[in-house]
Amino acid sequence: MTNDPALQALSRLVGTWKITGGHEGTVTYRWLNDFFLQQDVHLGGAHGIEIIGRERKLMAEPSADIKSRYYGDDGSTLDYTYEIEGDTLTIWAGERGSPAYYQGVFSPDSHSLTGAWVYPDGGGYDSNAERVE
Template sequence: MIENNNALAGKLPKTPYPELKKLQPLVGKWKISGDDGLQATSTFEWMEGGFFLVHHFDLIQGEERHKGVEYIGFDENTQTLRSRLMDIDGSNFSYTYDIEGHTMWYWFGDRGSNNYSKSVFTEDFKSYEGKWRWPMPDGSTGGYSFKAERMD
């Protein structure tokens, strides 16, 4: 999601961008578990109007807790599904989403970043499994595996 779309004031589209439909498999409530004791709940719902998907999350992994909200929309400049995530720890991060078929990519920052998650949905879209990967200062790769199951 771009920082703002002030330049489009008065020229905003009347209907949501078709690309947003790719996010539909995420809509609902999810229970997530994974490495290092990862336990989380995630809820995705469309904001009225359908221009943004709102993601509420509550996650504990090891000694860390993350809780917050993410707003996902269409970025006119990059033609990608971009988000702004805000966490109780003060984080204000940008991410990029893509879902093609049953595969979901979630990049920290821009599409193609080397800090990313790749997940695969089951045929019925009731669960998905994935891995987060990121570069470590010593040149190795950090990461963890997880599984999400639909609760609704």
């Protein structure tokens, strides 16, 4: 397993989660290798995959932030930045500090994640997850 503490923190996501709130469905996280986590997404009839890890361009050092790219069955490619600090998961749409973000808190046993997506126009929606396997 990775020796990168920030990536290792993402191990709390590994498994299958039932998502409720603004979108309904399931997501499954699994390690691809020591450097990348894959999320399989099945929400509201949409399907996609997301690859999460440190960005490392040719001949460069790994990025300071943990980045991801989502590939949707509608052709969308969306970029995110991940951080777990304590029991709080933050996922920014695009770069760290973006006004569009998800923030959720893990239960003490890490079997649920309660949070919401926040949008800069004041919109957003609840998005909660319950571990099912």
